[in-house]
Amino acid sequence: MADWNTRLEVKLGDATITPISTFTPTFNVPHTVLHSIEADNTGFVRQPFTFTFTMGVPAVAAAVADLTELATSGTEFQVVVAEKKGDDWAFDSIKFARCVVTSANPSNVVIDGVPQASFTCMALTVGLEA
Secondary structure, eight states: OOOOOEEEEEEETTEEEEEOSEEEEEEEOOEEEEOOSSOSOOEEEEOOOEEEEEEEEEOOTTHHHHHHHHHHHTOOEEEEEEEOSSSOBOOSEEEEEEEEEEEEEOOOOOSSSOOEEEEEEEEEEEEEEO
Protein backbone atom coordinates (compact mmCIF):
# COMPACT_ATOMS: atom_id res chain seq x y z
CA MET A 1 0.00 0.00 0.00
CA ALA A 2 1.31 3.39 -0.95
CA ASP A 3 2.37 5.75 1.79
CA TRP A 4 0.43 8.93 0.96
CA ASN A 5 2.62 11.35 2.86
CA THR A 6 4.09 13.46 0.09
CA ARG A 7 2.87 16.15 -2.26
CA LEU A 8 4.11 18.34 -5.11
CA GLU A 9 5.17 21.91 -4.41
CA VAL A 10 6.38 24.85 -6.46
CA LYS A 11 9.78 25.99 -5.21
CA LEU A 12 11.86 29.02 -6.07
CA GLY A 13 15.30 28.27 -4.70
CA ASP A 14 14.73 26.89 -1.20
CA ALA A 15 11.45 28.75 -0.64
CA THR A 16 8.11 27.03 -1.16
CA ILE A 17 5.71 29.17 -3.19
CA THR A 18 2.63 26.93 -2.99
CA PRO A 19 1.47 23.32 -2.86
CA ILE A 20 0.01 21.94 -6.11
CA SER A 21 -3.60 20.69 -6.01
CA THR A 22 -3.74 19.13 -9.50
CA PHE A 23 -0.96 18.19 -11.90
CA THR A 24 -1.44 17.05 -15.50
CA PRO A 25 1.80 16.28 -17.36
CA THR A 26 2.10 15.88 -21.13
CA PHE A 27 5.11 14.29 -22.82
CA ASN A 28 5.60 14.87 -26.54
CA VAL A 29 8.22 12.78 -28.34
CA PRO A 30 7.64 13.50 -32.03
CA HIS A 31 8.83 11.20 -34.80
CA THR A 32 8.80 11.83 -38.55
CA VAL A 33 8.32 8.77 -40.77
CA LEU A 34 10.76 8.40 -43.67
CA HIS A 35 9.68 7.00 -47.02
CA SER A 36 11.75 5.96 -50.01
CA ILE A 37 10.97 5.57 -53.69
CA GLU A 38 10.75 1.80 -53.24
CA ALA A 39 8.79 1.54 -50.02
CA ASP A 40 6.78 3.38 -47.44
CA ASN A 41 7.70 3.69 -43.77
CA THR A 42 11.34 2.72 -44.12
CA GLY A 43 12.45 4.53 -40.99
CA PHE A 44 11.92 7.54 -38.79
CA VAL A 45 13.67 10.61 -37.45
CA ARG A 46 13.24 11.23 -33.76
CA GLN A 47 12.88 14.88 -32.84
CA PRO A 48 13.54 16.53 -29.47
CA PHE A 49 10.94 15.87 -26.79
CA THR A 50 8.95 18.52 -25.01
CA PHE A 51 7.51 18.30 -21.53
CA THR A 52 4.60 20.51 -20.57
CA PHE A 53 2.24 20.39 -17.64
CA THR A 54 -0.81 22.12 -16.24
CA MET A 55 -0.99 22.65 -12.50
CA GLY A 56 -3.80 23.84 -10.31
CA VAL A 57 -2.90 25.78 -7.20
CA PRO A 58 -5.08 27.15 -4.42
CA ALA A 59 -5.91 30.78 -5.21
CA VAL A 60 -5.30 31.97 -1.68
CA ALA A 61 -2.71 34.21 -0.06
CA ALA A 62 0.09 35.45 -2.32
CA ALA A 63 0.73 32.19 -4.20
CA VAL A 64 -1.09 33.18 -7.41
CA ALA A 65 0.50 36.64 -7.36
CA ASP A 66 3.95 35.07 -6.90
CA LEU A 67 3.35 32.65 -9.81
CA THR A 68 2.03 35.48 -11.99
CA GLU A 69 5.17 37.47 -11.22
CA LEU A 70 7.28 34.45 -12.21
CA ALA A 71 5.28 34.20 -15.45
CA THR A 72 5.66 37.85 -16.41
CA SER A 73 9.36 37.96 -15.56
CA GLY A 74 10.14 34.56 -17.14
CA THR A 75 11.79 33.40 -13.92
CA GLU A 76 12.49 29.67 -13.73
CA PHE A 77 11.17 27.62 -10.81
CA GLN A 78 11.13 23.96 -9.70
CA VAL A 79 8.39 21.44 -9.01
CA VAL A 80 9.53 19.02 -6.31
CA VAL A 81 8.16 16.35 -4.02
CA ALA A 82 7.86 17.41 -0.42
CA GLU A 83 7.01 15.19 2.53
CA LYS A 84 4.01 16.36 4.45
CA LYS A 85 1.45 14.93 6.80
CA GLY A 86 -1.93 14.17 5.26
CA ASP A 87 -3.45 12.57 2.19
CA ASP A 88 -1.64 13.91 -0.85
CA TRP A 89 0.80 12.43 -3.35
CA ALA A 90 3.12 9.45 -3.11
CA PHE A 91 6.33 9.59 -5.13
CA ASP A 92 9.80 8.53 -4.05
CA SER A 93 11.42 11.31 -6.03
CA ILE A 94 10.37 13.61 -8.81
CA LYS A 95 11.85 16.90 -9.91
CA PHE A 96 11.00 19.25 -12.70
CA ALA A 97 13.75 21.82 -12.82
CA ARG A 98 13.95 24.96 -14.91
CA CYS A 99 10.18 25.35 -15.29
CA VAL A 100 8.56 28.46 -16.74
CA VAL A 101 4.92 29.51 -16.93
CA THR A 102 3.58 29.79 -20.49
CA SER A 103 0.00 30.78 -19.69
CA ALA A 104 -2.24 31.37 -16.69
CA ASN A 105 -5.96 31.05 -16.05
CA PRO A 106 -7.24 32.86 -12.97
CA SER A 107 -9.74 31.01 -10.89
CA ASN A 108 -13.48 31.28 -10.97
CA VAL A 109 -15.33 32.46 -7.92
CA VAL A 110 -16.68 29.45 -6.04
CA ILE A 111 -19.30 29.28 -3.34
CA ASP A 112 -17.70 26.45 -1.42
CA GLY A 113 -14.12 25.32 -1.18
CA VAL A 114 -10.91 27.04 -2.19
CA PRO A 115 -10.78 28.63 -5.67
CA GLN A 116 -8.13 27.13 -7.96
CA ALA A 117 -5.89 28.98 -10.42
CA SER A 118 -4.52 27.04 -13.39
CA PHE A 119 -1.03 27.54 -14.83
CA THR A 120 0.31 25.94 -18.00
CA CYS A 121 4.06 25.45 -17.81
CA MET A 122 6.98 23.75 -19.52
CA ALA A 123 9.98 22.06 -17.94
CA LEU A 124 13.40 22.26 -19.53
CA THR A 125 14.91 19.61 -17.24
CA VAL A 126 13.00 16.55 -16.00
CA GLY A 127 14.18 13.94 -13.52
CA LEU A 128 12.05 11.01 -12.34
CA GLU A 129 12.81 8.18 -9.91
CA ALA A 130 10.42 5.41 -8.92
